[in-house]
Amino acid sequence: MSIKILFFFFVNTNNKLWKTFQKKDINLLNSFKEKEISTNIFYKIFLFKEGVQINEDIILEIFNYPILPKIFRKTIEERILMIKDGPKKNNIILKYIANNQYYGLKIISRDMKLFWISQYYRRSNIILHNQFYNLAKEYFKEIVYRTKNPTKKILFSLMNNYFIDKDKFFYYHILMEDFDGINSFAEICKDSHMKYKCNQIKSLLNIEKINTIKDPKILIICLCILLENNKINSNDFFKIIKKNYSLLKETKNIPQILLKTFIIKILDLIPSILHEDSQDILYIFDYISYFKNRIYFYHKVLFLKGINYFYHKDYKNSLICFKESLELVKKTKKFKYISKYNFWLGNTYSILNDKHEGMFFYKQTEKFNYPYYSSMSDIFLQNSFTIKSIHDLKPEENNIYDWLFKAISITSDSNDFIISLNLIRSLTPSSILVISKDFIDTLKSLEKNKNKTYIVLLGYEIYQFTGVILKEAFPFIDDIKNYSSNMQVLMSALIKNESFFRNEKLISTKKATGIMQINPSTAKSFCLRLKIPFNRKYLHNNEFNIFMGYVCLKEMVKIFKGSLFFTIISYNLGTTKTLKIKKNLSKLDEKNILHMFCLVEMIRDVNVKAYCKNVLDQIVIFYKVRFQKPLKKDFFLNFYLE
Numbered sequence: 001m002s003i004k005i006l007f008f009f010f011v012n013t014n015n016k017l018w019k020t021f022q023k024k025d026i027n028l029l030n031s032f033k034e035k036e037i038s039t040n041i042f043y044k045i046f047l048f049k050e051g052v053q054i055n056e057d058i059i060l061e062i063f064n065y066p067i068l069p070k071i072f073r074k075t076i077e078e079r080i081l082m083i084k085d086g087p088k089k090n091n092i093i094l095k096y097i098a099n100n101q102y103y104g105l106k107i108i109s110r111d112m113k114l115f116w117i118s119q120y121y122r123r124s125n126i127i128l129h130n131q132f133y134n135l136a137k138e139y140f141k142e143i144v145y146r147t148k149n150p151t152k153k154i155l156f157s158l159m160n161n162y163f164i165d166k167d168k169f170f171y172y173h174i175l176m177e178d179f180d181g182i183n184s185f186a187e188i189c190k191d192s193h194m195k196y197k198c199n200q201i202k203s204l205l206n207i208e209k210i211n212t213i214k215d216p217k218i219l220i221i222c223l224c225i226l227l228e229n230n231k232i233n234s235n236d237f238f239k240i241i242k243k244n245y246s247l248l249k250e251t252k253n254i255p256q257i258l259l260k261t262f263i264i265k266i267l268d269l270i271p272s273i274l275h276e277d278s279q280d281i282l283y284i285f286d287y288i289s290y291f292k293n294r295i296y297f298y299h300k301v302l303f304l305k306g307i308n309y310f311y312h313k314d315y316k317n318s319l320i321c322f323k324e325s326l327e328l329v330k331k332t333k334k335f336k337y338i339s340k341y342n343f344w345l346g347n348t349y350s351i352l353n354d355k356h357e358g359m360f361f362y363k364q365t366e367k368f369n370y371p372y373y374s375s376m377s378d379i380f381l382q383n384s385f386t387i388k389s390i391h392d393l394k395p396e397e398n399n400i401y402d403w404l405f406k407a408i409s410i411t412s413d414s415n416d417f418i419i420s421l422n423l424i425r426s427l428t429p430s431s432i433l434v435i436s437k438d439f440i441d442t443l444k445s446l447e448k449n450k451n452k453t454y455i456v457l458l459g460y461e462i463y464q465f466t467g468v469i470l471k472e473a474f475p476f477i478d479d480i481k482n483y484s485s486n487m488q489v490l491m492s493a494l495i496k497n498e499s500f501f502r503n504e505k506l507i508s509t510k511k512a513t514g515i516m517q518i519n520p521s522t523a524k525s526f527c528l529r530l531k532i533p534f535n536r537k538y539l540h541n542n543e544f545n546i547f548m549g550y551v552c553l554k555e556m557v558k559i560f561k562g563s564l565f566f567t568i569i570s571y572n573l574g575t576t577k578t579l580k581i582k583k584n585l586s587k588l589d590e591k592n593i594l595h596m597f598c599l600v601e602m603i604r605d606v607n608v609k610a611y612c613k614n615v616l617d618q619i620v621i622f623y624k625v626r627f628q629k630p631l632k633k634d635f636f637l638n639f640y641l642e
Helices: 003-011 015-021 026-031 037-049 056-063 070-080 087-098 110-122 129-144 152-162 166-175 179-189 192-203 216-228 234-243 256-273 278-289 298-311 315-330 335-351 355-367 373-381 402-409 414-427 437-448 452-466 485-498 520-530 536-540 542-559 564-573 575-584 593-601 606-627
Strands: none
Touching (some): 216 234, 335 593, 485 606, 542 575, 564 606, 593 606
């Protein structure tokens, strides 16, 4: 983010002072009055970021400023990494950790954490042992279950020195298959038993041998490792659990880290088997319920159990599960889950023909204005809605957030612009956001300059915060206006999710290209079929890219017989994999929209599930803009091409 944006955002002042700042004179620090704390601090940040040599006390004063936004900390941390290694750098880092009580460890960037860890590892005398210990544990939690990043090895080395509990050390390492590290540690500690256990587990990592294990801890470890390496499928995994049901219940001596890892692995797999015989899967849910007092995410287990009952048309039991899930999350105030469980209670009551209760829970879902669930609730509520133009917006009075939008009005780079919006979102609770005159003027000037990207970004923020649909934020670009009305809605929603209307030269890691992210090989095969010339460069042309997207969608709609749910999944996941999913869901009632919502929750891949929800959410909005009326549920089940 540019320093100029930060200046206007933080200091809220005029260009004259900005020109003074640009002199980069360290002596100016003494000229600010004591009351001008924000100006004084910002000038220190400015000098530090621009590479001016200032002493470490000033740097630490910046770090310890109690209302310093996260975005400033990131800027400063990047600058710290540029300082040459030495006592000064180490001292700054040590003090920074010691004085980090304002924000906790979660906001610190991953690169910075890694640097701290490597620095501490090289030092023989650790001054702040407790702070480091907590930092290492926090960092470990973040990366250990989510990625196979090589930086873990640094962390493992640290764990050797700082986790005194040998059993803890053993479990941390064994789950990551660091057999060599464990054997080395066992030799240093002269612990032959640890070495024996390590080699024993290594020899048991085989599906044929796994049922011979009599120790629940070793069985859990082996199952986790096999799953991590895709050496066991979900059916075999759950068969082993069923066969060793009584053994796996012996949990008195199972460490929390093992148990938590194991339950998370099970939860990741459950969506892929929700379609199977309900009696078999109930073994799994009963097994997890045995640990409900030891896991904080038990509401997710109950929800998946409810989805299983719903899919198998046992609606009374699904209702009980959704109610229990909602009760567990109400105390946490996690709006995402409250919205989600309200929506599913509405679905269940609706299918039980209790329309009054169903409507009540759909209204509760809309209250939180959480994407996807609130949009899907609106399909049943059929509420009136507001579509406005930029020119219809009027500023609210007494706006205390007016200064926030100054950061937006002076930006010229799209990355800076997105950062500014994220900053506004993080600092402004949705319940008290008001639209300022500066904000509206910015929107109008962007429209005048025909800057569609910024309008789309800003307009979506307005919709998220206020529920007002700004028609300029949901454009039907000229290149899609020749297609059918239904297809325009679907294609606009896909473009919004694939490229945000802003980058025709975008190429993904899988070589998908353009605003609709078309794979060149797919485009080539369609061009051969249609007998039209093809060149990869053509995909950078919006008109050609959209035409190829249309051809792909037309084919998918035909394959999936007008099911919009399967069409969207197919666009993201591929037709072959989607057909495999559909084949497994033999009991899915495709004529019932509530069952099709079940399909979305049963997608195992988290990214595909999120993509599907985002597109469905956008379809509801684009439909309102295109037809000036709420979307009806039949649109999803009988999608057709005019």
